Amino acid sequence: EIVMTQSPATLSVSPGESATLSCRASQSVSRNLAWYQQKAGLAPRLLIYGASTRATGIPARFSGSGSETEFTLTISSLQSEDFAVYYCQQYNVWPPWYTFGQGTKLEIK
């Protein structure tokens, strides 16, 4: 099983600043990496797939990068609605097997 490790566990940033979230895979996942945002009491929301492709309707301030084992989600010019928990997810296309990280909580500083 590929284990996804996210850091930091909690990130405190002021509105208007940028946030950088990290995700590391225990073995190479190529660019098979997605990012989700989750607010309290709600289902996760897809932000990024293919490591860097924004999902439909996702603002340009969200950007993803990385490959193999190291990935980054950058959120520029943080808005109040961006403070949430973020999860990375790797996907093995065949046989299908998808695993998520434990999350990074982005909180207001």
Add this chain to the structure above:
Amino acid sequence: QVQLQESGPGLVKPSQTLSLTCTVSGGAISSADHYWSWIRQHPGKGPEWIGYIYYSGSTHYNPSLKSRPTISVDTSKNQFFLKMNSVTAADTAVYYCARQHRLPGAFVGFDIWGPGTMVTVSS
């Protein structure tokens, strides 16, 4: 637009079978372009993929769950189902159903999720 809604008992006794339904509205579950997944999330943890089904009935499961889950589909009702046997307290979680596009050799994320349903395993 497509919406998903989970339903089922919120409380299940240990050793019994957990049974959930996901109802798809605004689109056909028999779409050739999608897989339909079950995902759960333990309190304070990251989500855990349980498995998916294609409208034809073909399935794939998370190997770490050791054959406990069974996913089925009823295209006439636009629903798919999750059964998980021999539940324990460790199966207490929020259970989500979700959609993913079926693309050969690619995965573009779980793009639509239901709101989730909390299932507690307790006597």
